[in-house]
Amino acid sequence: MTSGNLRHLTAPIIDNNPITxxxxxxxxxxxxxxxxxxALTMSAALTAVMASSSLVISSxxxxxxxxxxxxxxxxxxxxxxxxxDQMLKAYAFEMSQRLSIxxxxxVTNCVVxxxxxxxxxxxxxxxxxxxxxxxxxxxxxxxxxVGTIRELFGTGNLxxxxxxxxxxxxxxxxxxxxxxxxxxxxxxxxxLVWAIRSIKPAQxxxxxxxxxxxxxxGRP
Amino acid sequence: xxxxxxxxxxxxxxxxxxxxxVKTLGVAFLVALFCATAxxxxxxxxRPLQEANLQRERETRLADMIAALPGxxxxxxxxxxxxxxxxxxxLDTGTIADEIxxxxxxxxxxxSNAEASTPLPAEADVAGIGRRPDHAPAYLLREGERLVLAxxxxxxxxxxxxxxxxxxxxGDLNTxxxxxxxxxxxTPGIGTRITDAGWQDRWQGKQIxxxxxxxxxxxxxxxxxxxxxxxxxxxxxxxxSMGVSNLVRFWLGERGFGPFLEHLKAExxxx
Numbered sequence: 001m002t003s004g005n006l007r008h009l010t011a012p013i014i015d016n017n018p019i020t021x022x023x024x025x026x027x028x029x030x031x032x033x034x035x036x037x038x039a040l041t042m043s044a045a046l047t048a049v050m051a052s053s054s055l056v057i058s059s060x061x062x063x064x065x066x067x068x069x070x071x072x073x074x075x076x077x078x079x080x081x082x083x084x085d086q087m088l089k090a091y092a093f094e095m096s097q098r099l100s101i102x103x104x105x106x107v108t109n110c111v112v113x114x115x116x117x118x119x120x121x122x123x124x125x126x127x128x129x130x131x132x133x134x135x136x137x138x139x140x141x142x143x144x145x146v147g148t149i150r151e152l153f154g155t156g157n158l159x160x161x162x163x164x165x166x167x168x169x170x171x172x173x174x175x176x177x178x179x180x181x182x183x184x185x186x187x188x189x190x191x192l193v194w195a196i197r198s199i200k201p202a203q204x205x206x207x208x209x210x211x212x213x214x215x216x217x218g219r220p
Numbered sequence: 221x222x223x224x225x226x227x228x229x230x231x232x233x234x235x236x237x238x239x240x241x242v243k244t245l246g247v248a249f250l251v252a253l254f255c256a257t258a259x260x261x262x263x264x265x266x267r268p269l270q271e272a273n274l275q276r277e278r279e280t281r282l283a284d285m286i287a288a289l290p291g292x293x294x295x296x297x298x299x300x301x302x303x304x305x306x307x308x309x310x311l312d313t314g315t316i317a318d319e320i321x322x323x324x325x326x327x328x329x330x331x332s333n334a335e336a337s338t339p340l341p342a343e344a345d346v347a348g349i350g351r352r353p354d355h356a357p358a359y360l361l362r363e364g365e366r367l368v369l370a371x372x373x374x375x376x377x378x379x380x381x382x383x384x385x386x387x388x389x390x391g392d393l394n395t396x397x398x399x400x401x402x403x404x405x406x407t408p409g410i411g412t413r414i415t416d417a418g419w420q421d422r423w424q425g426k427q428i429x430x431x432x433x434x435x436x437x438x439x440x441x442x443x444x445x446x447x448x449x450x451x452x453x454x455x456x457x458x459x460x461s462m463g464v465s466n467l468v469r470f471w472l473g474e475r476g477f478g479p480f481l482e483h484l485k486a487e488x489x490x491x
Contacts, residue, residue: 075251076255079256083259083262090269090273
């Protein structure tokens with residue numbers, strides 16, 4: 001693997017992370033991160049779908065009529081999602097019940113179509129595959145971080161095994177109910193964005209609108 | 221002259237400008253064909269595994285429901301039966317069809333098989349199932365000679381899916397012991413609240429019919445469920461709640477298990 005290709009794989013993990021930099025795929029990041037196990041399954045499903053859809057779309061990109069390219073991309077992504085969903089229903093039935101519709105909703109996840117349209121349509125299959133894989137891993141990293149924090153502080157468990165002894169079980173840890181609600185994922189992702197942009201100031205965007213000048217701000 | 225060599229045809233197709241009409245239609249058709257094949261292949265090959273998963277889920281639900289009923293675990297232990305007695309019922313007459321072996325009876329197939337089911341007239345089809353199978357299984361639990369529990373498999377249309385559940389009746393065959401929904405595809409987060417234990421528990425202890433024998437149980441809106449025949453519908457999930465209520469009413473009625481329950485009551489009365 002050349003260093004250029006390797007870059008396609010590693011760049012989306014932190015530098016160009018789909019969640020913290022592009023702010024895509026937030027819906028599923030909120031919904032499936034209440035426990036680490038669901039976050040893990042969802043990450044695996046999305047990474048598999050994204051890598052294979054990028055590969056397929058990239059390999060037929062030379063013959064895609066521009067008038068129907070989005071339709072074709074969505075059709076391919078949707079088929080791969082159905083395949084992933086059926087696999088989960090057959091081999092991980094309980095997990096697919098817990099994820100309910102969110103595996104199916106991968107198809108509407110902007111990350112997948114974004115990479116297909118933004119990268120796979122203009123690059124050869126192998127870099128596209130790596131890019132899809134890298135973005136999937138970047139998405140997974142954030143999901144797993146959020147899932148770990150939420151499950152650990154929301155229930156005191158990790159992957160269902162007790163880590164912090166809860167008060168109910170005779171320990172000292174009082175579970176934070178907020179962690180199991182959707183807003184906590186917003187807070188955690190916000191803090192992650194803040195942390196990453198403090199370490200890598202290059203990610204900070206220019207303000208799109210100028211704030212008001214100080215002398216006008218004081219007027220009624 | 222028409223070119224018939226498929227390799228040449230294929231390369232000519234690929235050489236067409238991307239925006240030509242033939243190529244657009246061709247690409248759309250081929251993508252659809254490949255995607256459809258991939259999806260159907262996975263669905264068909266994985267079907268047996270998924271069915272087995274659902275079957276296991278059903279059995280767990282039935283076992284859980286019985287285990288959760290007060291006293292039932294004790295009765296099961298005392299009688300030494302580790303499971304319930306399964307009977308196949310001919311729904312029209314309400315009698316037990318001895319000629320059918322319960323182990324061989326495929327209830328799921330009977331529901332869609334035209335020969336094993338009867339179309340329902342629209343006004344009688346409260347549960348929205350279209351056809352009703354001629355035979356249905358029921359599970360009975362006896363303590364000595366006395367009937368203590370009858371579990372009926374019930375199903376019907378909710379808001380957007382078929383809801384399947386087990387309805388357990390106490391020995392008097394007029395009191396609901398439990399309702400357990402084991403399969404549904406209602407709107408996630410809204411209609412799926414019918415599977416909440418809290419809501420299903422509200423069915424417990426409700427009466428089915430009044431003294432005249434008319435099925436009275438129903439879900440009601442607006443939190444006014446006071447009477448022994450009324451269960452609160454879930455706010456925001458009224459259609460799903462009413463779906464459950466309708467299917468319970470249908471299966472307890474004369475087109476469902478009604479005749480069988482009458483027979484059973486008469487039998488118990490003679491003892």
